[in-house]
Amino acid sequence: MYKAPIKEIKFLLKDLFQIEKLFKNTKYESLDEDTLDGILDEVRKLSEKLISPINRDADTKPACLKNKKVILPESFNEAYKSIAEGGWVGISGDVKYGGLGLPLIVTTCVNELLSSACLSLALNPLMTQGQIDALESHANEDIKNIFLPKLNSGEWSGTMNLTEPQAGSDVGALRTLALKDNDGTYKITGQKIYISWGDHSLSSNICHLLLARLPNSPKGTKGISLFLVPKYIPDQNGNINEVNSINTISLEHKMGLHGSPTAVLEYKNAKAWLIGEENKGMMAMFTMMNNARLGVAVQGLSQSELATQKAIEFAKTRQQGRNMNNSEEISTPIINHADVRRNLLIMKSLTYISRALCFETALTIDLSKNKNDPFLKRKASFLTPIAKSFCTEIGGKVADLAIQIHGGMGYIEETGISQVYRDVRITSIYEGTNGIQAMDFVGRKLGSNGDIAYSILDEIKMNEQIINQKKSSVADYIENARISLTKATDWMISQNDLNDRYSGADPFLRAFALIIGANYMLKTLITTDQEDKIELANFYIKNLLPFCNVESSIATLGANNLYENVNSIF
Template identity: 40%
Template sequence: MAVYQAPLRDMRFVFYELLGSDKVAELPPYQEVSPDLVDAVLEEAGKVCEGVLFPLNRSGDEEGCHFENGVVRTPKGFRQAYDTFRDGGWTGMACDPAYGGQGLPSVVTMLVEEMICSANMSFGMYPGLSHGAYKALKAFGTEEQKALYLPKIASGEWSGTMCLTEPHCGTDLGLVRTKADANDDGSFRISGTKIFISAGEHDLTDNIVHLVLARLPDAPPGIKGISLFVVPKFLPKDDGTPGARNGVACGSIEHKMGIKASSTCVMNFDEATGWLVGEPHKGMRAMFTMMNAARLGVGVQGLGIMEASYQGAVAYARDRLQGRALTGAANPDAKADPILVHPDVRRMLLTMRAYTEGGRMLAAWTSRELDYAEKAEDPARKAEAEDFVALMTPIVKALLTDLGSEVANLGVQVYGGHGYIREWGMEQYVRDARIAQIYEGTNGIQALDLVGRKLPTGMGRQLRRFFHPVSAYIDRAMDDDDLSEFVLPLAKAFVRLQQATGFIAQKGMSNPNEAGAAATDYLRLFGLVAMGYLWVRAVEEAKDKTDGDDGAFYRAKIATARFYFQRLLPQTGALFAALMSGAGSMMDFEDAAF
């Protein structure tokens, strides 16, 4: 059966040792975020995720959401779980204390979000979308809008959505047709249909705040003519409580491959009352605030699935008796040995472990820089962090969700035939993980964003935020004999990344198809190098602690790093060869032959 225990020990390693908790405390808003406070938050989050959310994961998947007469009911137990979650203050973890939030750093909330996604990815969709709406309103809303909506979203009384996609347009939001006509009182009448709206309708909160992309009558064509509007399900009364029903309704819910306990809705806006958020025709700027937060969050979903899949696979590999070790019986008193003794099973488990722990380091590193991007007082440090987060967001989203699917499939493989059976709980991870590679911009779009936007920005300015510190670290670490077996393969992979970057920059200028053809392999190459850099740093932290009371943890950390460098990082050679071959083999293929 599927199992889950919050990986608090490894989270503490990442937060305290790898990243240095004192770094976050440098930022004025977080000076009171002590180690004791972080430990308490992580421990309590672990208890909620293990004891409240995880027990509903399978039942929620089997029951799904119910749609009747325009009303969506979440699966049995979800409303009670949400009440517990809300009452514990978890909906406001990263929200400003001025609006009733906890004001915790992004790096801490990311670790909690990972636990939520491991325990119950469907449940995590409801508060997760709300935080994106909160960030957009906080950044671009009027003071009146912020005073009305942000405390309600932070408290979890109200939830939020992102209403972007329409039946005829997904990635190309310039094709949006939903229209907004002005009323005399400064509000607008919003009409149109949105699809694939996560948490668009449900029974968990008293109100749902929709952030909707629409066009004003005088809007220029394309994305330069899109505005953002806040459209509540119930129109707030003067005292801030929900009033009359607005002209927005759920037309249906989707029947999906996974995350079945998360309502995915068709939303119909029929002259619904809404209010402009930000400037007219500047809605994409505000929407990207939501999308970038969501993309990091989706990457963490992939990470959460990895952790849960790994734990389930390890538990099964210890218990399942099949065959004998190739070198002779490891358990002669039993009829067979646990499958943990077999090299191929160990290969799968170590692959799962190395990607999971490496993904946690990568997501936490990016989240730590997000704290500096949002809170640093030094303009130079703030700008550096903003560039870094912009560069790494598509990598975190695409790499961790690709690996989430790969690791979930490995989990099924470890179980063999039992993994394919619903009762064992592993096949759900495969189904749940799959959507993360698609929504908030498919992973192919993330790769195009990386090579088409992030690489050329400021003549490679964003790239330097990664390349320079990694290059300097490699030069320094080369002098440490204890690190040589890890640094040397990293250095070789890093050179491949530099050469691939130059190739794309040169070829892409003359033929955009060259950059497009290389994009997915380049993103994977970049992500594996970034993970390799963090694995060397992890070894550096662990290498002098292997004989202490917690020595087994640090020895396992080093051994996992060794597997990563010997068995996983070599992929960069094949990725490099593939992308350097150019676009010809795919673009010269005749269309009619497909």
């Protein structure tokens, strides 16, 4: 059964990132250690005792559509109610509209626990949180007053409607039409597919944030506007009085995440409110997407944690083979075999740096908002695609290794480990595929002078010098990786053809994640004398960081590596 990793979380928050110092002189100054501990303990109990036990239902009782009604596992009702009543939906929402007003870093911890406990269900509040953020930033006061209190309380829930059959990664290809009505509202007509939690009855209303196109608007992403389209139309006081014209055509049959209803929705002149300005919808939607991208990174992390826990538990009990270190033991738990230990250490260390990366991204977003610091804002957007892409890829890799450690039992459903593998797989695909994240990273986020990238490499150099003074055996590994990646960064920013950058985007992003991970491990070595943390840091730097050199080298092969030089293959 899942155990919330509270000690690990507290170590990162308090010792590694020194959250209290970070929040000095900000609006989060009142967030003290007791409050934080109280929240973590509350959500630990909820996740372990109430939510985790429903995770099997989320796999074995898929959401389905019967007589136009979405049927969910019965156990979801109480679990959702408890999440909403705990205030965990509107945890970072503005207190003015009924949110708890806590920083994103706290939401990130809460979301990790809820997602490890049940990924399918936790996706619902995650979508609502993104919507709350987008409305706070872009909606007018009337809309905020009607919708935000209900969303913050979880009474209503939110979705994100971008995808259409012909418009997936290419959002600019969407065709859903918006027509302005006489009363200033709009009418939406079109079809949206793959909408997570697009229909259900856990909440009394479902508010869709939807991208659509006005007649004669510019082509591509420049002609897209953002709308709020509720399932039930509320009056000025938020009382529901009319059903909107939205039809749930079907729910998808999926590889995993069975408890989350993924809907095909048809809008026929559905009443909608414009959010932000006409044709500026992409910018507004990015608020929701950035929030959701960190949220999806946390989903990846949550499944790494869950898979690692299951694998360690299994490896301690399953007996096979002789213990190479103890010839008297004829049958030993598989955790004593070198190959199993290597896999478990890989899983442990990748989960550790995934968590640190999610936390740093959340903290940077919090601080950038609070101090309105342009450098921190750009650093937050630099870290977001790395976190989304790396943590979700690692989620898949760790789940895969966990199956391997289970042997044949990993392929048999009753251990539950294949659910983790199937559930986590979508996280590399939705919220912008990992390939698209990598392109965003080397294109927009790296920029023309790579200043954020170089500032991170400089920080690593500084920490390298500190660790050198401690005569640690890992300094050379870090230096080698840093030099390789610095060369790759120089190469990236000197390319004139964007496709040269794109061709190395995926390995470049991974190399960056690996070196940022090494920086967390360096900080760990500098900060703590806890034996297990020191050993994990040394293992990561010696066994996983060297891949940074390989990825950096591949990142600079250029577009011909994938076009002219391989023309005859396809």
